[in-house]
Every structure is written in structure tokens, then in C-alpha cells.
Amino acid sequence: MSRTLANIFDIQRFSIHDGQGIRTTVFFKGCSLNCQWCQNPESKAPKSQLYFDQAKCQDCKSCIGSCPSGAISNGAGKSDVDFNMCNDCGQCVESCPNLAFELLGKSYTEDELLDSCLKDQSFYESSGGGVTLSGGEAVLQSEFLQGFLPKLKEAGVHILLETAGNYPFRLLSPLLPYISHIYIDMKFYSEDKHLKYTGSSNQLILENLGKLVEMDFPLTVRVPGINGINTDIDENEKIASHLNSLGISEVELLKYNSLWESKISRIDTAQKQLNISNNEDYLHELKKCYSKYDIRA
Amino acid sequence: MLMKVRPILGVKSSRLKSLRRQLLDAPYELCTQKSYWITDYFKSNTHLFQKKSVIRDIVEKVHYRSYKKSLFSLAKGQELDQKKIAINHKLGQFYAKNYHEHLTSSLQVTYAKALAHTLENMELKVYPDELIVGNCSSKRIGAPVHTDLSGVLLVPELADLTTRKVNPIEMSSQQKEQLEDEIFPFWFNKSVLFHTSQTFDDPALLNDMLSGGYFILTQIAGISHLTPNYQKVIEVGFLGIKQEIKTEIEKLKKLEQSDENVTKLQFLKSLVISTDAAIDYGVRWSKKLSELAMVEKDEKRKKELCELAEMFKTIPAKPAESFHQALQSMMITHVIVHQESFQHGVSFGRLDQFLYSYYKKDIESGKIDDEKVVELIGCFLGKAAELLPLFFERATEYFSGLSSASGITLGGSTPDSDDAVNELSYLILSAYDQMRLRQPNIHVRVNENTSRDFLNYSFEILKKGGGIPAFFNDPKIITSLINQNYSSEDAHAYSVVGCSEWGVPSKSFPAAGAGFINLAFALNMTLGTYRGDFLQDRRGNKISDSTKSIEDVLQLFELNLKELLDVAVTGNNCIESVHANYRPTPFLSAIVEGPIQKAKDLNAGGSIYNSSGFQAVGLADVANSLMAIQQVVFTQKKLTLSEFVAVIDSNFKDYDSLRSYILNRVPKYGQDNLEVDQFSQKVSEIYSRLVSELTHQRGGRYLPGFWTMTTHQGFGKRTAALPSGRLHGECLSNGISPTLGSEKYGPTAALNSASNVDSDLAGNGMILNQKVDKQNISGERGNVILEGLLRGHFNGGGIQVQFNILDQDTLLKARKNPDLYKDLVVRISGYSAYFNDLTEDMKDELILRNTHHV
Structure with a gap:
């Protein structure tokens, strides 16, 4: 075991x-x-921690609502992450079809x-x-x-x-x-x-x-x-x-x-x-x- | 076997350098020689096979005019209208009544005499510096048109042939006139093409066949694809073969003169005519060479020509007595084969094995040294690069790269199961290294005994680009052949035919390139997302409300695939029966084992082992699509099946996010993911099982294969969007390679996925393309990596692998400045080609194909 x-x-x-x-x-x-x-x-x-590659964001906004702590905002045609507010829960990862988010560190x-x-x-x-x-x-x-x-x-x-x-x-x-x-x-x-x-x-x-x-x-x-x-x-x-x-x-x-x-x-x-x-x-x-x-x- | 010499790479023969330059600089030209001479023969001997009839002459004239019109509309992509097909049919019946030919076996004799007539009259050409002579065509690089097969299809393209964008072919106005005025009008209602359309019961089949979106049947252009018994020609000569035929004739004569035996005797007579023609052809060459020697001013060249002239006094009639004679005898036979058959996949077999005794004898007697051997082999390889297949414009999408795919097989095992690699194996690769032309294809058989030194040598050749040689896994292939009822001894002696198919040299007629089936279309039938008229009178098995799981989808897919295969097989069987009934190949029959003993033409099932190969195209796309359906509909339940199908049917219009999700978040074949690999495994198993159950005209089975040439491009253009996120018109995956862009976990993952593809029944081979970045495999360390990939894959159950070692940069530059890269050879499917000869789409694909580097 x-x-x-x-x-x-x-x-x-x-x-x-x-x-x-x-x-x-x-x-x-x-x-x-x-x-x-x-x-x-x-x-x-x-x-584990969140990784966000803004270049991959296609502005579909799927991620905005996914964040329980409101760390993701949408500005000039791209999503943005405020890492100070992020608690690395990884909920946004699943929401993004373009692989812009990744939770680094898997068990x-x-x-x-x-x-x-x-x-x-x-x-x-x-x-x-x-x-x-x-x-x-x-x-x-x-x-x-x-x-x-x-x-x-x-x-x-x-x-x-x-x-x-x-x-x-x-x-x-x-x-x-x-x-x-x-x-x-x-x-x-x-x-x-x-x-x-x-x-x-x-x-x-x-x-x-x-x-x-x-x-x-x-x-x-x-x-x-x-x-x-x-x-x-x-x-x-x-x-x-x-x-x-x-x-x-x-x-x-x-x-x-x-x-x-x-x-x-x-x-x-x-x-x-x-x-x-x-x-x-x-x-x-x-x-x-x-x-x-x-x-x- | 102990290696005496390991030839050093890079020793350059100035003779080979000059030959290579000549071949790279030569234009691509149309060759009408064979068409001209057989037409000449048929026209001057019309009485042999048809009665005089003024009515028929008039009907033919009118018919040809309307037939031509149909060909033009076909070339524009329009379907043939049913009325025209029906009229054509009726006329066919009219001609049949007015010919003798189809009813008697004298046709075999007629074709044998027509070949003899060609050999008596065709131009003999000797080019500077060559030590092996024999011109397959009247041009340096020639594309022979076979008017007796399907050459008439070229009618609408003749005007643009020299100026077309892809693979323009030069032609003189005289050639054009001859074709238009004399040749095509004579053959249009006698060719394999014509008889095929006559043989189809269902007129819709012709349109389905020509649409190019469902399946491709190639044999309308000719069957070929085999390894003739060149070894026997070398060892006993045509006199020896003729003796064998005569013995059979004597045996038959002693039997009762039944209809069957009379037919058999007629057939054997045609074989005697063919072998006599080959013998006379050698005499012609001897005279020609003597004449050339006489007027040659350069003493050295004069001597070479005299030697060749002397050689032809005995070969190919008598056995070859030296290494040089053996190569020459083989090449002249290869030339004759191509005055009869279509230039595709006629292969040389295990050269390093059956030429070894000649090599050894001449080396030991001091007659030649290794440098000379390389030079002779180089001359031989250059000859094989003089042939081009002639494809009409649409066919170039499916068979881009102009390969006539003549294969040479090296290595493997001896009858005692030892490593078969010998000095010649090295020298042949070394000669290739100096020539580096688009063909022939070189294949290396690998087993656990294959020497590491030889593998490393192969890697060094490979690393310079060109994709040659490709590697084949002996134990898996031998097992597969034994499963197909080959004797163990024969299976161990296999060689690669053309691109990647296996056959036993001289004993099998694998007809390996018979058909290509678009798997993605069967999936589109299942989902009801296909376009076009296929199955207009038939019903596909579409998903419905009762489709509740991916297994249900697969079940329907299997039914549709079976339906698709049935249609394609019906078509192919018609084509093969036309070859059997209307276009015998007496010469080829004389140099393959079986036809003499059975007194039966090769095309009618004369050879010992018979099969026909059907290739599946789009395996990765279908596996990825099933995975996408599974995830989107059945596990994640993002959409219902019918909602998802509607999205696919709209070509993902307004569903960019869903498409991105599928492309990025659904596992793909090639990522070593068990869930999706189980779909590729299942689909390949279904395909192989269905194909293996089918029988063909020559009395054998159909063999499933997984290689595509460039049909994945041609089909792709005509295939609707797929659940995998692939949009309408995008190319499909090649061979058993993953789709473009999905190999994100590197080559080992891709190779693991590939070894999960069901290969137990895949008796017609499979091709895996691996593009490897040059910088990853430099030096000896790189050889360790390449051997690791190769052996790791083979130990895991892989069948074949070919590496395209390139840097992206070179390809991009070559696309920009084609003139500077005339000699850039790249690997396409089971063959290599000049980059410049590819369609633009295929160039793009090569640039995109995943490159693995860290």
C-alpha cells in the first residue's frame, strides 16, 4: 500500500x-x-499551483464564472488571473477548452x-x-x-x-x-x-x-x-x-x-x-x- | 557472416555523380512508345481478332466522339449520366458480338506478339557513362501511357499535360496527334477501362468509383505490384525458362485434346513467344551496342560498350556469369516487363541474397573490387529511377510524388535463421548513398540477429535525409505470412513489394495496391453527415434514438464499413476479371512461379500465392472521433448524440469552443492513451476481419493493409467534418500515423499507440511515419536513440517504421526556392519522392508533420 x-x-x-x-x-x-x-x-x-498562459486564451469567457474566489477577470479581449486572489483550487482548468490553465503539481x-x-x-x-x-x-x-x-x-x-x-x-x-x-x-x-x-x-x-x-x-x-x-x-x-x-x-x-x-x-x-x-x-x-x-x- | 570490408560512406564515383546529375536534370516526358507499337501491331493484324464491318466502323467513330465528351465532363468532376452509361453498355454488347477476340484464347498470343513487335521496334537508348543499359521508356525520364489499360483517361488532359501545375509532363505535338488520332480512338472500346465499365452491373458503381471520396480502385491502371523471378532469369536465362515451358507443352500434348487443354496450350504458346521475344531483344541490344562502340571516339567508353555488346551475346538468353551480367540481365528483364505492364510496384526482391554468389565469385577471382561493385549497383539504381507512373490530374492528389515504387529488400535471415546481412547489403546502401534519387525504395528486414553495425550503417544513410531505408519487423511479418498459409520456408524468404507490402519473391502475386477505403466515410455514413450521392439506392445504417452507447455506434459503423467494402470489392472483382479475360500478361507470367505449371495466366490466378490488397485510410481520425463521441456524448454528456451530430454536420459553425475542447481535451491516438487506443485497436480489428473474409477473382483472399500513399489527402478533400474536430476538407491521417499535431507526448508514445493497432490479420502491411529532428540524432549517440526507437517499437509489436529525418528549415526553404532543391528527397508514404514533385497540400503536410525534439 x-x-x-x-x-x-x-x-x-x-x-x-x-x-x-x-x-x-x-x-x-x-x-x-x-x-x-x-x-x-x-x-x-x-x-500545487495555477499556471495561466494568456497567449492561449481565445476569449471564450468559459473560465470567468468557474473561479470561486473571483480571481479571473476579463479585460481587453483576454482573461486575466489575479494570483493574489487565486487559491490554486484548479476549477478553471477544466473550464477552459484551450488549455490556457494548468494546475501544476499532480498527486x-x-x-x-x-x-x-x-x-x-x-x-x-x-x-x-x-x-x-x-x-x-x-x-x-x-x-x-x-x-x-x-x-x-x-x-x-x-x-x-x-x-x-x-x-x-x-x-x-x-x-x-x-x-x-x-x-x-x-x-x-x-x-x-x-x-x-x-x-x-x-x-x-x-x-x-x-x-x-x-x-x-x-x-x-x-x-x-x-x-x-x-x-x-x-x-x-x-x-x-x-x-x-x-x-x-x-x-x-x-x-x-x-x-x-x-x-x-x-x-x-x-x-x-x-x-x-x-x-x-x-x-x-x-x-x-x-x-x-x-x-x- | 564476417564482414571483410565495411565500405566508407562518402567515397564518390565520378561516373555515378555524372549519372545522378543527368537524371536530376532530365525533364519528365510522356512515353508513347509501347502504345504506339502495340497499336501498330493490332492495327496491322486486325483480321486476327475481328471481322470486317462497315457498320461497326461507323458506330465506333460516333461512339468515340461521345465517349470523349463523357471523359471531359468526368475530368471536370461531373457525374456520368445514367443514360450515357446505359448506351455505352449497349454498344459494348454490340462490339462483343462483332469481335472474335473475347471468345478465344488467341488474345494471349496476340498480346505476346504485340510485345514482341514492340521489342523488335522500340528505340534502344544508351546514355553517357552508364554501365547497365536498357530503357524502359523512349525518354530519359519517361511516363509510359498504357492505352490498353486506362490511358484513354488522359484524353481530356492532353492539352494541359505540359503546363499543368503539379507534375507537368512534356510531350511533342507529334505524340499528341498520334494519341488523339490513332491510338485512343482505336483502344477506347478495347481497353481495360472500357471493359470494366461494361462489367459493372450497377451503373451507379462507376460514379461511386470515380467520385474519389469513398474508395479508390487503382487496378484499372494495371495490377503489377509483385516481385518477378529475376533470380531465375539470371540463373537459367530465358532459354532455360523456355525449356521449362516446352516440357509442360510436351506433357500437355500427350493428354487428351479437351477444350481446356487446347486453351492451356495456346497460353503456353504465348509464353514461348514472349521468351523468344526476350531472347531476340538481347540480340538486338548486342548489335546496337556494337554499332555504338564502332563509332565511339573515346577509347575508354568504346571498351565499355564492347564489353556490354559482348555480354548481350549471351544474356538474357543464357545464365549470367558475372556480377555485372547478373545486374544487366535483371535490368533488361525489368525493361521488358514494363513494355507489357503498368509501372507500379514491380520490385527486385532480396538483391543482397541472390546476387551474393556472383559478387563473391568475382571478388575472389579479382575481377572486380568493392568500388566497382558500388559503381555497378549505382548504375542499376539510376536505371530504376528512369520510370515515372503517369497519373491523370486527379490521381496526383491520391498518389503524389510520382513513385513507381520498385522495392529492394536487404537483410533479414538466411534459411538457417542466421543474420542475412552480407557485404552486398552494405554496398547496395553505399551505392544508394551516392545516387540518392527518388527511387527505388530500399527496405531493411530487422530481427534479433540483425547486426548492430549494419543498423548503424543504415542510420548514417538515413540521417542524411531521404527517408531510405525503411525498417520491417521480421518475426511479426513472418508470422503474419504463415497465418496466410504461406509455407514457413517461403515466409522466411519474404521481400517487400513496392512500398510496404510483403510477398514471397516470384511466388506471390499480391496485387497489393488494389484499393483504398476511406474509413472516415464509413463513420460519416453512420452519423448521416456525408455529402454526395453514394448509396443513393442503398441505405446506410444511421444512428437513431436507440443508439445508446459507443458500442452501438461501433456496431453501425461495422455494418456501414461492410457495405462500403462490398461495393468496393464488387468493383475490384470486376476490374480483376477484366484483366483475366481481356488483358493477359504472357511475359510476366513466364517469370513468376505458377503460371507455367498451371498453364494459366498470372491475371487469371496462375501464381502460387494470390491475394489482393485493400488499404484502410483515416484510422487515427476514426479512433479520435469515436473517443470524442464517447467523451462529449456518453461520459461528459455535454450534448446528446443528435445535437453533437448537428454540430458536426454544420462543420462546427459557431461551435469553436466545443471544437477547441475536442481538439485539446479529448485524448488522441498517438498519445499512448489506452482509452483511445482501444478504439484504434477495435476499428483496425473490424476492418481487417471484414477484408479478410472477402475473396477475389484469382482465387485468393483480400488482405487488409494500413498505408495510404497520399490518398489521405485526396479523400480528405472530399470528406465531411468529423467528431474529432477535423473540419470538412482537411486531410486525413496517413498510414497508421497519428493525426497532425496530436503527438504531444513524443515519439515513444506515438510508437506505443501504433503497436496497439491490430496487426494479426493486416497481411498487406502498415506504414508508420516518424519525423525526427536532425539535431536529436546526430553522431553515434543518435544511432543509439534510433536503434532504441526501432527495436523498442518492434519488441512492442510494431510492424514497420520509417524515419523522415529533416529540419523544418530546409523544407521551408525548398518550398520557396524549388530550383535550389531539385535533389531534396523526402519520405511520403511507403516511398520517397523529390519534394518538388509534391502537390502543395502534401508539401504543407510534410512541413506540419510532427517533429519530435526536446
């Missing part, structure tokens, strides 16, 4: 860029970091999620793929995963975790026997910067990374390059030096993706436009920087 439910905001099939083969990526809702540039601003809050029992994850099993087997746990921060839903992962593993699925690493290790450790590989992010080494840009210290992250290395757990460290924020040589020298001290010889430099900026007007979020450039000129210098520490980037 399922003890808890998972809150999941997306399940993406034919995911082929994170990890090997054809994968299904499960996005768990809720995160303990608050990165200003988060690609999935809708992933942060642990509870899944273990068996429901298992069904979704096994739909592409024949493709995992034929391509060496599997399931990727992503988010948000999947590990925050550790209690659910403790019941779920054994079933997924039992079905013969390769499991990969994408994590920010910011939680007490006791949440992660019971999951490790089922996970084959971990992708962990390293955004800053400097605690003050980490605090400033993500709203949280990075002590737990460094601790957890250390423990995983000590266990010799198969992992890949990824550094997301956010132009002008963590792409300076100074900060990367610190990261590189730390990784080197852990004996890590390879990092993956991730390119910045600004697509999230179009999402923030559609949800209730404090995340603001950053207008960060997509310029990737810094990559070359960073690669050199890592190679000084015998790290392939």
Missing part, C-alpha cells in the same frame, strides 16, 4: 539529453533552493507513477535508457521515493537522480541502493554567493557531495554557467580546486537557458526577469581553468 503521495509537475517522455539512452524524466515539485535563474520557476513551491500514488514510468520500458531496454528523477528536488520527497524506487528497480529500470544536493543526507541515503547514477549541481563554492543567489548556504551540498565521493558513488558534477553570476574565473578556480581535492576529474558545464523568463508571468512566483545573456564566450576560459586542476570539462 502507498503510504504517501508524490507531487509531480511534469513527466517528460523521450528525454534524450540527460543521461544515456531514451529516458522518462519525472519532475518532482518543491525545492529547497531559490535560484534566481531557475529554469523551472514552477518547480520551487512544494504545493501520484506509487502505482500510478510506476505505470507512467513503465510505459516506455521497451524503449529503455532497447536504448540503454531508464528513468531520471528531477525537479524541483526529488530527494525532498524521500518518503515517497523509499516506497517507490524499490518497485521501479524491481521492474528492471535504470534510475538516475538529478539533484541540487541541498538536504540532510539521511533523506538521500535510503534511496541510494536503487539509484545507478547521480547528477549533482555545483553552482558556487563561495558560501556568501550561494546564499545571495540561491537563498541558502551550500554547506549541506558540499557535505553531501563529500559523502557520495567517499562512498565512491557513480556521479557526475555539473556546473550551470549563469553569465555574469558564476562564470568568473575566480569562482570557478574555487570550485575546481575543491573538486580536485575530492579527486573528481570531470565536470559537465551546462549552458544557460533563458526560456524560463517567459514562464514567470504565467505563475505566482517571486522570480524576476534577469536578462542574462546567452553568450557562451566564457566557456573556453572555463575549460582551461578546470584543466589546470586536471578536470575535464
Whole structure:
């Protein structure tokens, strides 16, 4: 019997860029970091929330009466949502024929999620793929995963975790026997910067990374390059030096993706436009920087 | 099998480069050669099959004038009036009384002699650089018109043929005059087209058949669609085949001279005439090549021509002795086939298997190397691209892309169940890579033993665009063939005929492209939302107040589909009986197994395995529609069934929101949703069951298939709105692919939905189009993804899959600047075509077809 439910905001099939083969990526809702540039601003809050894409509105007005708290109004030929009044009940979602509303975050029992994850099993087997746990921060839903992962593993699925690493290790450790590989992010080494840009210290992250290395757990460290924020040589020298001290010889430099900026007007979020450039000129210098520490980037 | 060499991609032969350029630059031209020579033969031998009659001559003249008028009004989309049909019928009876031909089997001999006459007189053309010769038509790229079949349909379009918007075909004024003055007036009352209309009991059937909204029957243009025994021609030569016929003749002569045996002897005599004609044709080629060699100034070319001339001293009469001879013998036979039969789906079979011993012998003796092999195969592939089917204007909507769909099959398994991939499999793909023309079609058979290396090689070829090769799932197809009573050995030897149909090379006459059925129309019959006169005297089974569930709707749908099929099958059986009675194919009969032993023409059921293929069109649309009815009417109860039908009937006028709701919020086939997939499963099961119960003229069964060519466009234009939210006139779904825009969960979901389609009975194949974005499958990593999709789908029960690897950008540019993209080859249905040859609607569809990327 399922003890808890998972809150999941997306399940993406034919995911082929994170990890090997054809994968299904499960996005768990809720995160303990608050990165200003988060690609999935809708992933942060642990509870379900309303998403409204005004561009899809065809002005049929079906939604206006559907909202019990009167958060939806109709102005210049389009509906509009006042997120301050919205209590995320989701009644408007069903009313809209054009899919302008969506309630992000659906509850899944273990068996429901298992069904979704096994739909592409024949493709995992034929391509060496599997399931990727992503988010948000999947590990925050550790209690659910403790019941779920054994079933997924039992079905013969390769499991990969994408994590920010910011939680007490006791949440992660019971999951490790089922996970084959971990992708962990390293955004800053400097605690003050980490605090400033993500709203949280990075002590737990460094601790957890250390423990995983000590266990010799198969992992890949990824550094997301956010132009002008963590792409300076100074900060990367610190990261590189730390990784080197852990004996890590390879990092993956991730390119910045600004697509999230179009999402923030559609949800209730404090995340603001950053207008960060997509310029990737810094990559070359960073690669050199890592190679000084015998790290392939 | 151990691979000695893995050919490197991209090695370019300058000879192939030049041939490719010649073929890309050649105009599309009408070929009247066959029509001209058989008319010439018939006219100078009229005494053989008809009595002199002044009255008949006058009647024919007057009749032709009025017949022409009818063709013109047909071309404008007008229905034939019943009176005219009746008069035509009466005249047909009059001609029948005044001909001998239809009553005696001398017709077979006459047609065999007419073929011999064509082969004796047709122009022999040798083009620069080619090492394999033989011209199927009198033009470099030619569309032969078959006046003995249905060429007369071209009458109203002759004036615009060279200027029509889609697929213009060049023609000289002399050709036009010959057709108008000599050829069409002679054949209009002797052709398959004419006899077919005579054979229909119900005059309304002709209009139903020609309306293009309910079903399409193609065989009025010819049957073809088979893999002849080219292997036998190579191995024993026409002398060997003739010997076999003679043995049968001797056996028959010893029997009592009953009417039946006399007829059989006549038939076998026509086969001897045909094989003799093939032998003489080789001699003609030898002389022609010697003459050309004599005047050739370039020493190197002179030598090549001499070698070819030398070759033709023995082939195709005698067995081929080298790899080059084998290819040449096969191609010259292919040329002869097309002086008799319509250019559609005449396929080559498993080239890498039956040419392997020739390859091996020549390689081991050092006679040729792999580079030379690629060059020879490239020349061979170029030849196959010289043929164009000739479609009259409306037919181009249904069969856009000008494919004559000659298939080559690679890989699969050996009789010992090992991987059949060998060096030749690679070399054939490598040669294709250098030619990259719109045809032939290349198909790869895949099973668990198929080498990964070969699959990767196929993917590298595929990734450069063009949609070739397509992949077929061996275990599923072999099982399906065994279920159709093929012997296990024969089933394991299957090859792909034309686009996607299966047959056993040389043993089956699958007549795979016989008909296309519009499933959506059967649904419209059920809802009472169709337009047009179909069933004017019949009654559809319409929904009523007692229709209380989706199962009730399905039950009515099944009754209507059965009615639709019955009408279509009646029509097709008439067409096939006309072929059997009026248009024998003695040459083709000599190179397929069965007709010699049975002393029976191929068209009359002579081959060992007989079937006719009927394809279902619009599977996804019907599944989505049933799902929409289920959700809107029966579960959510938004409207009653009759209210919903009224909305659909109005083409969703003033119901934009409801339509958006259906388009966005009702699950669609292709989304791996069990509820809707259960409808596609059910509909495919009903269709397959109904079709499989039908028998055809040649003594076999009808086989259900799920592929569409571009009939989904042609039907779509004439199909009323559907519950799925599809508006009147929009295109239907192709093959077993989801409807445009519904693959929102990516390719794996689409493939899963497709593997739920009932394939147990679908013996005529199914086609799944998967468009994949180039950037997703680059490099070796991309091969892992492609193999994953392919094997994942096949392990899940899929039958066939073809990938169109393209970027949207290129297509958009090609539409804007056609001249810069003359060689852009794209995958359409079970075949590929030049993008420029497509109708504008089909271009749009290709641009819209879902691209999967993350």
C-alpha cells in the first residue's frame, strides 16, 4: 500500500539529453533552493499551483464564472488571473477548452507513477535508457521515493537522480541502493554567493557531495554557467580546486537557458526577469581553468 | 557472416555523380512508345481478332466522339449520366458480338506478339557513362501511357499535360496527334477501362468509383505490384525458362485434346513467344551496342560498350556469369516487363541474397573490387529511377510524388535463421548513398540477429535525409505470412513489394495496391453527415434514438464499413476479371512461379500465392472521433448524440469552443492513451476481419493493409467534418500515423499507440511515419536513440517504421526556392519522392508533420 503521495509537475517522455539512452524524466515539485535563474520557476513551491498562459486564451469567457474566489477577470479581449486572489483550487482548468490553465503539481500514488514510468520500458531496454528523477528536488520527497524506487528497480529500470544536493543526507541515503547514477549541481563554492543567489548556504551540498565521493558513488558534477553570476574565473578556480581535492576529474558545464523568463508571468512566483545573456564566450576560459586542476570539462 | 570490408560512406564515383546529375536534370516526358507499337501491331493484324464491318466502323467513330465528351465532363468532376452509361453498355454488347477476340484464347498470343513487335521496334537508348543499359521508356525520364489499360483517361488532359501545375509532363505535338488520332480512338472500346465499365452491373458503381471520396480502385491502371523471378532469369536465362515451358507443352500434348487443354496450350504458346521475344531483344541490344562502340571516339567508353555488346551475346538468353551480367540481365528483364505492364510496384526482391554468389565469385577471382561493385549497383539504381507512373490530374492528389515504387529488400535471415546481412547489403546502401534519387525504395528486414553495425550503417544513410531505408519487423511479418498459409520456408524468404507490402519473391502475386477505403466515410455514413450521392439506392445504417452507447455506434459503423467494402470489392472483382479475360500478361507470367505449371495466366490466378490488397485510410481520425463521441456524448454528456451530430454536420459553425475542447481535451491516438487506443485497436480489428473474409477473382483472399500513399489527402478533400474536430476538407491521417499535431507526448508514445493497432490479420502491411529532428540524432549517440526507437517499437509489436529525418528549415526553404532543391528527397508514404514533385497540400503536410525534439 502507498503510504504517501508524490507531487509531480511534469513527466517528460523521450528525454534524450540527460543521461544515456531514451529516458522518462519525472519532475518532482518543491525545492529547497531559490535560484534566481531557475529554469523551472514552477518547480520551487512544494504545493500545487495555477499556471495561466494568456497567449492561449481565445476569449471564450468559459473560465470567468468557474473561479470561486473571483480571481479571473476579463479585460481587453483576454482573461486575466489575479494570483493574489487565486487559491490554486484548479476549477478553471477544466473550464477552459484551450488549455490556457494548468494546475501544476499532480498527486501520484506509487502505482500510478510506476505505470507512467513503465510505459516506455521497451524503449529503455532497447536504448540503454531508464528513468531520471528531477525537479524541483526529488530527494525532498524521500518518503515517497523509499516506497517507490524499490518497485521501479524491481521492474528492471535504470534510475538516475538529478539533484541540487541541498538536504540532510539521511533523506538521500535510503534511496541510494536503487539509484545507478547521480547528477549533482555545483553552482558556487563561495558560501556568501550561494546564499545571495540561491537563498541558502551550500554547506549541506558540499557535505553531501563529500559523502557520495567517499562512498565512491557513480556521479557526475555539473556546473550551470549563469553569465555574469558564476562564470568568473575566480569562482570557478574555487570550485575546481575543491573538486580536485575530492579527486573528481570531470565536470559537465551546462549552458544557460533563458526560456524560463517567459514562464514567470504565467505563475505566482517571486522570480524576476534577469536578462542574462546567452553568450557562451566564457566557456573556453572555463575549460582551461578546470584543466589546470586536471578536470575535464 | 564476417564482414571483410565495411565500405566508407562518402567515397564518390565520378561516373555515378555524372549519372545522378543527368537524371536530376532530365525533364519528365510522356512515353508513347509501347502504345504506339502495340497499336501498330493490332492495327496491322486486325483480321486476327475481328471481322470486317462497315457498320461497326461507323458506330465506333460516333461512339468515340461521345465517349470523349463523357471523359471531359468526368475530368471536370461531373457525374456520368445514367443514360450515357446505359448506351455505352449497349454498344459494348454490340462490339462483343462483332469481335472474335473475347471468345478465344488467341488474345494471349496476340498480346505476346504485340510485345514482341514492340521489342523488335522500340528505340534502344544508351546514355553517357552508364554501365547497365536498357530503357524502359523512349525518354530519359519517361511516363509510359498504357492505352490498353486506362490511358484513354488522359484524353481530356492532353492539352494541359505540359503546363499543368503539379507534375507537368512534356510531350511533342507529334505524340499528341498520334494519341488523339490513332491510338485512343482505336483502344477506347478495347481497353481495360472500357471493359470494366461494361462489367459493372450497377451503373451507379462507376460514379461511386470515380467520385474519389469513398474508395479508390487503382487496378484499372494495371495490377503489377509483385516481385518477378529475376533470380531465375539470371540463373537459367530465358532459354532455360523456355525449356521449362516446352516440357509442360510436351506433357500437355500427350493428354487428351479437351477444350481446356487446347486453351492451356495456346497460353503456353504465348509464353514461348514472349521468351523468344526476350531472347531476340538481347540480340538486338548486342548489335546496337556494337554499332555504338564502332563509332565511339573515346577509347575508354568504346571498351565499355564492347564489353556490354559482348555480354548481350549471351544474356538474357543464357545464365549470367558475372556480377555485372547478373545486374544487366535483371535490368533488361525489368525493361521488358514494363513494355507489357503498368509501372507500379514491380520490385527486385532480396538483391543482397541472390546476387551474393556472383559478387563473391568475382571478388575472389579479382575481377572486380568493392568500388566497382558500388559503381555497378549505382548504375542499376539510376536505371530504376528512369520510370515515372503517369497519373491523370486527379490521381496526383491520391498518389503524389510520382513513385513507381520498385522495392529492394536487404537483410533479414538466411534459411538457417542466421543474420542475412552480407557485404552486398552494405554496398547496395553505399551505392544508394551516392545516387540518392527518388527511387527505388530500399527496405531493411530487422530481427534479433540483425547486426548492430549494419543498423548503424543504415542510420548514417538515413540521417542524411531521404527517408531510405525503411525498417520491417521480421518475426511479426513472418508470422503474419504463415497465418496466410504461406509455407514457413517461403515466409522466411519474404521481400517487400513496392512500398510496404510483403510477398514471397516470384511466388506471390499480391496485387497489393488494389484499393483504398476511406474509413472516415464509413463513420460519416453512420452519423448521416456525408455529402454526395453514394448509396443513393442503398441505405446506410444511421444512428437513431436507440443508439445508446459507443458500442452501438461501433456496431453501425461495422455494418456501414461492410457495405462500403462490398461495393468496393464488387468493383475490384470486376476490374480483376477484366484483366483475366481481356488483358493477359504472357511475359510476366513466364517469370513468376505458377503460371507455367498451371498453364494459366498470372491475371487469371496462375501464381502460387494470390491475394489482393485493400488499404484502410483515416484510422487515427476514426479512433479520435469515436473517443470524442464517447467523451462529449456518453461520459461528459455535454450534448446528446443528435445535437453533437448537428454540430458536426454544420462543420462546427459557431461551435469553436466545443471544437477547441475536442481538439485539446479529448485524448488522441498517438498519445499512448489506452482509452483511445482501444478504439484504434477495435476499428483496425473490424476492418481487417471484414477484408479478410472477402475473396477475389484469382482465387485468393483480400488482405487488409494500413498505408495510404497520399490518398489521405485526396479523400480528405472530399470528406465531411468529423467528431474529432477535423473540419470538412482537411486531410486525413496517413498510414497508421497519428493525426497532425496530436503527438504531444513524443515519439515513444506515438510508437506505443501504433503497436496497439491490430496487426494479426493486416497481411498487406502498415506504414508508420516518424519525423525526427536532425539535431536529436546526430553522431553515434543518435544511432543509439534510433536503434532504441526501432527495436523498442518492434519488441512492442510494431510492424514497420520509417524515419523522415529533416529540419523544418530546409523544407521551408525548398518550398520557396524549388530550383535550389531539385535533389531534396523526402519520405511520403511507403516511398520517397523529390519534394518538388509534391502537390502543395502534401508539401504543407510534410512541413506540419510532427517533429519530435526536446
